[in-house]
Amino acid sequence: MAWYVGRRLLQMVPVFFGATLLIYALVFLLPGDPVAALFGDRGVNEATAARLREQYNLDEPFLVQYLLFIKGALSLDFGQSFTGRPVIDLIADAFPVTVKLALVALAVEAVFGIVFGFLAGLRRGGWFDSTVLVLSLVVIGIPVFVLGFVAQFLFGVKWGVVNPTVGSDPGLTDLLLPGVVLGALSFAYVLRLTRNSVAEGLSADHVRTATAKGLSRPRVMTVHVLRNSLIPVVTFLGTDLGALMGGAIVTEGIFNVPGVGNLVYQSVIRGEGPTVVSVVTILVMVYLLANLAVDLLYAVLDPRIRYA
């Protein structure tokens, strides 16, 4: 196990530096003046431009710039937004809300995805299975912002079941609708994954043995089939964080949830390039770390990975 963890951590190092270098190079090595580009469609404000050049050390050679940026990132210093507040403070304020939203989304997709996927997998090829498969494709096909607007209009405006927008300091019930919208896409993937995995598990040797030794059908189905088919689902939920973050930018923007995604959304709309780049870079870093954590969890769940 320790060997696996060590190897996985070592593999992580080049990917982490590579990915951050990639983003940094995209921002500052593209032709044209990066500071002017950071202002977007607005005119360049000389005072801010000078501060940005200093903040990103643009007078140094490129690699030195990058290393200074990483040094800043590791000490959680990401510079300031246009309003003068440190970016890390903005994120610290918004982060708990996003975590709450992500938990609602994860709970929705995990519970509904696994239950429906399990039922569909048990009767592969039946009417329930076929209906659920087509419906899940439809859900995957609808872009998240379309789903967000439709849900906002139907539940918030037309039927008035919930508030169409979430204000500051939202509770779990306020986050229910945005959470369902955010989780909908991955719900469909979790469903399909669980279904295939359960359907395959049904014909596995260990399941036949469990039935043959006289275990009751519910026990075989839950302990021997379902539990084993959850392993790929757990991995998916980890890698899915990336899609969840992208979706959060849109969902939080639509429902006005004061989270990290909304921070990106508002910064993009207002043309605050530096804030966008800093926050999204942090999101990518969080994504990389979360993936590492899931990989380690995966090894705990599945001994075959540890010893491979």
Next chain:
Amino acid sequence: MPDRPTAAVRPGQEHHVAPLEETPLAAVDAVDEQAPPTSLWADAWRRLRRRPLFLVSSLIILLLLVVSLFPSLFTSVDPRFADLTRSLQGPAEGHPLGFTQQGTDVYSRLVHGARASVSVGVIATALVVVIGGVVGALAGFFGGWLDAVLSRFADIFFAVPLLLGGIILMQMLDTRNSFTVALTLAVFGWPQVARIMRGSVLQVRSNEYVTAATSLGLGKLKVLLRHVVPNALGPVIVVATISLGTFIAAEATLSFLNIGLPPSTVSWGGDISRAQTTLRTDPWVLLWPSIGLSVTVLSFLMLGDALRDALDPKGRTR
């Protein structure tokens, strides 16, 4: 092959096996030796044309291609012509879906918006298949240090989620048009194709006919191009079709955030973004481009699903 010695028929045994011409098996066994062998593609086609999923999705995609190539066949109204006196009016003679807040024709914008989505999707997918295909094929076929370098390189791009990378890159670009959006999506999309291609090539490479081609003295590059790549393409086509759908959705999301296609380009994502201000009073303005977008993305996903069943026997869902 020499004739097999006929086993001596012991007494009592002769009636156990009926003569071949009397068994129904004879009909099944009658293989037309003259018929050309069924290739992977012919087999896939036979499987595909019986699937309703395939028929429905390819019909929609065909219609979509016609619409985006010749939008004037479907409407003669200029999608950019704005008549503010008709702002947010309902359906009228010659304008079946009503008007936007700017007074432009919703139906005309729906028809003309298809081109933006389809062109971004097609360009991005073409780039991804070429870059990912070449990298994956080289890594899988030659292996060794080349594989290690290329795979680690792909890992770096794979580590950045598509939408997050797209937001950063589009934020930094001055010129925003179909090509730059497609390029941005391709930058973060190619590693997926590379991974699939590498795995597929690895599998094909170990086949006997590849060994045969090599031992007959065919050059390495020729073996790769003539024997390995054509047989490894199946899974790549599946993933490319699905990617086309996700790229269209990603383009619409970027346009929705106002950092994708410019407002001067008629696009579904941009129209949805502009219609959100009137969602509460006039939801249909937002509804039509949303339907266009969702149906488009969905049909590529369905086509990909049908193709997977036909081309990729391992991932077959049955």
